[in-house]
Amino acid sequence: GAGVSQSPRYKVAKRGQDVALRCDPISGHVSLFWYQQALGQGPEFLTYFQNEAQLDKSGLPSDRFFAERPEGSVSTLKIQRTQQEDSAVYLCASSGTGATNEKLFFGSGTQLSVL
Amino acid sequence: AQSVTQLGSHVSVSEGALVLLRCNYSSSVPPYLFWYVQYPNQGLQLLLKYTSAATLVKGINGFEAEFKKSETSFHLTKPSAHMSDAAEYFCAVSDGGYQKVTFGTGTKLQVIP
Numbered sequence: 001g002a003g004v005s006q007s008p009r010y011k012v013a014k015r016g017q018d019v020a021l022r023c024d025p026i027s028g029h030v031s032l033f034w035y036q037q038a039l040g041q042g043p044e045f046l047t048y049f050q051n052e053a054q055l056d057k058s059g060l061p062s063d064r065f066f067a068e069r070p071e072g073s074v075s076t077l078k079i080q081r082t083q084q085e086d087s088a089v090y091l092c093a094s095s096g097t098g099a100t101n102e103k104l105f106f107g108s109g110t111q112l113s114v115l
Numbered sequence: 116a117q118s119v120t121q122l123g124s125h126v127s128v129s130e131g132a133l134v135l136l137r138c139n140y141s142s143s144v145p146p147y148l149f150w151y152v153q154y155p156n157q158g159l160q161l162l163l164k165y166t167s168a169a170t171l172v173k174g175i176n177g178f179e180a181e182f183k184k185s186e187t188s189f190h191l192t193k194p195s196a197h198m199s200d201a202a203e204y205f206c207a208v209s210d211g212g213y214q215k216v217t218f219g220t221g222t223k224l225q226v227i228p
Contacts, residue, residue, distance in 0.1 A: 004158065033215075040124075042205050042218030043159070056215065091158065104216070106151075106158035 002026075004107035006092050012113045013082045021077045021110045025094030029105075032075050034067055035091040037109070043091055049075060082114045117142040119206045121219035129227050134178075134193040136222050138206030141187065147209040148189045149216065150180055154202045162204075165189060176200070201226045 005024040013019050025032050031050055035043035036059075045059040051072035060067070064082075069075040079086055089109040095102045122137040140146055150162040163174025170182040176199075180191045189206060206219040 035218075040220070042207075042220045045215055045217070048215060093159075103161050103164075104159075106160070108156065108158045 004092055004094055004105050006090075006107035006110050008110060009108065010111050010113075012115065015083060015114055016081050017114075018078065018080045019082055019112065021079075021090050021112070023075045023077070023092030023094075023107060025073065025075070025092070026105055027073075028096070029094035030072075030097055031095045032069060033093045033104070034075070034077050035093065036061075037089040037091055039088070046077070046090075079112075082112075084114050087112055087114045117146065117208045117210050117217050119208050119217060119219040121206050121222050123222055124220065125223045125225065127225040127227055128196045130198055131195050134191070134196045134200065134224065136191040136204050136206075136224065138180075138189045138191065138219060139187050140189060140206070140208045142208055142210060144210050148180075148182060149207040149209070150174065150178070150189075150191050151205045151207060151218075152202050153205065153221075159205065162191070196224075196226045198226050198228065200224060 007022045033048050034046040036046050037043040047067045048056040049069045052069050064080045066078045089111045091109045093104045093106045095104050118141045120139045148165040151159040152162050153159050162178050163172045165172050165182045173179045178193045180189050203221045203223045205221045207216045209216045
């Protein structure tokens with residue numbers, strides 16, 4: 001596609017519900033990142049994939065958060081038993097090879113509200 | 116550990132005035148530094164990046180930033196603000212790895228007509 005696509009754009013969940021957020025990176029991009037952006041804050045790193053391999057998940061806040069990219073393209077971020085503190089915008093980004101001087105392309109994000 | 120500090124969560128300038136958004140970084144290794152812009156309901160867009168080449172970096176939309184190692188700063192400037200520059204700006208740092216980027220808390224720029 002032309003850019004990084006994320007769905008849904010908005011998600012409202014009741015506390016305790018499981019949610020799944022989808023990211024479609026730019027076709028052919030090797031690297032994929034998930035970031036969490038709380039209200040009034042900068043994005044914070046959650047996890048990184050190179051193709052289907054999850055190379056870094058050090059930013060995942062708890063074991064309720066799980067991400068996968070089984071075929072090296074589309075990625076899903078799953079949050080189990082959502083809590084109010086999970087309310088945030090979840091951003092996905094991708095890049096061609098993952099080289100540091102390469103440009104990251106961000107999606108518009110999924111805004112998650114946990115009631 | 117790497118980090119960035121953005122001074123001022125809100126900055127207001129008059130249309131046509133100089134824009135100066137401040138960023139100081141901390142990194143244990145020579146850093147890669149970035150400025151991103153976020154318009155309402157849109158994803159982050161890269162404005163410019165410093166990757167150890169020229170210390171004065173020119174980006175899109177007339178923005179530029181200067182890397183000053185002695186001051187550990189990477190301030191963003193634009194000589195003349197335009198109404199379309201109103202957005203939130205994020206400074207970010209990477210330690211040169213695989214683009215694991217650490218963002219600042221952002222500065223919202225308001226442009227007054």
